[in-house]
Amino acid sequence: MIRVKFENVTKYYTLLNTGGIKNFILNFFREYKKIKSNRFLALENISFEVKDKDVVGIIGKNGAGKSTTLGLIAGVLKPTSGRVEVNGRIAPLLELGAGFHPDLTGRENVILNGILLGMTKKEILSKLDSIIEFSELGEFIDQPIRIYSSGMLSRLGFSVAVHTNPDILLIDEVLSVGDFKFQEKSKNKIYEFKEKGKTIIFVSHDIGMVEELCDKVILIHEHKLLYQGDVKKGVELYEQL
Ligand SMILES: Nc1ncnc2c1ncn2[C@@H]1O[C@H](COP(=O)(O)OP(=O)(O)OP(=O)(O)O)[C@@H](O)[C@H]1O
Ligand SMILES: [Mg+2]
Numbered sequence: 001m002i003r004v005k006f007e008n009v010t011k012y013y014t015l016l017n018t019g020g021i022k023n024f025i026l027n028f029f030r031e032y033k034k035i036k037s038n039r040f041l042a043l044e045n046i047s048f049e050v051k052d053k054d055v056v057g058i059i060g061k062n063g064a065g066k067s068t069t070l071g072l073i074a075g076v077l078k079p080t081s082g083r084v085e086v087n088g089r090i091a092p093l094l095e096l097g098a099g100f101h102p103d104l105t106g107r108e109n110v111i112l113n114g115i116l117l118g119m120t121k122k123e124i125l126s127k128l129d130s131i132i133e134f135s136e137l138g139e140f141i142d143q144p145i146r147i148y149s150s151g152m153l154s155r156l157g158f159s160v161a162v163h164t165n166p167d168i169l170l171i172d173e174v175l176s177v178g179d180f181k182f183q184e185k186s187k188n189k190i191y192e193f194k195e196k197g198k199t200i201i202f203v204s205h206d207i208g209m210v211e212e213l214c215d216k217v218i219l220i221h222e223h224k225l226l227y228q229g230d231v232k233k234g235v236e237l238y239e240q241l
Pocket of ligand 1: 013014040041042063064065066067068069
């Protein structure tokens with residue numbers, strides 16, 4: 001069973017600076033050209049498949065296109081061209097606090113985030129205690145999350161995501177901001193998911209962990225897919241870049 005499939009996916013980011021909607025309409029052709037020239041390439045013609053139970057590491061230099069790839073899988077980004085297919089329930093652990101509301105408390109955000117991730121309210125409420133316990137946020141759980149440190153935010157995001165019973169776990173660098181103990185705990189949880197046969201797509205600069213955890217790698221270099229397959233070979237190629 002195929003969980004994720006990219007077919008000739010190209011992604012440009014567009015920086016919109018149109019001088020207002022009126023200007024945009026009045027000078028449509030000029031503004032349209034401006035938008036086209038204001039495009040930033042993030043991914044170029046990428047194709048790959050992730051099968052059920054695959055544990056795949058995505059590696060590559062800063063700015064290569066790794067987070068963009070995860071954003072496309074999570075559906076928070078749309079491809080400029082090409083096709084992205086995803087089969088199954090996703091738990092995305094993307095950039096810090098994505099999907100969180102700064103003025104709500106940790107507890108309220110857990111409920112909101114759970115719903116966004118496709119849980120029913122009943123399901124979330126039944127897991128609320130265990131999510132909060134896993135996060136170890138103590139009394140901070142009833143404070144608005146705008147006062148959280150980045151590590152505290154990542155604890156909250158990780159705790160919700162691992163309680164959603166996903167088919168596909170997407171992880172983008174979130175472990176790096178957790179303290180030693182929480183990193184260990186999160187790693188154990190990720191290995192537990194692997195043992196349960198979940199599909200995992202893991203973006204990290206922690207090459208040691210990629211080598212240990214993943215069965216395959218995808219190496220993205222300068223927005224293109226340079227290599228996919230064997231972990232050792234992919235890491236060797238990456239280290240020579
Ligand atoms: N919102 C955005 N607007 C414009 N360009 C963007 C945006 N987000 C990313 N990019 C560009 O897209 C390219 C890929 O970025 P991406 O965040 O996917 O890289 P990455 O591989 O995750 O890098 P890192 O290892 O630093 O996290 C980069 O050139 C980046 O400048
Ligand atoms: Mg990134």
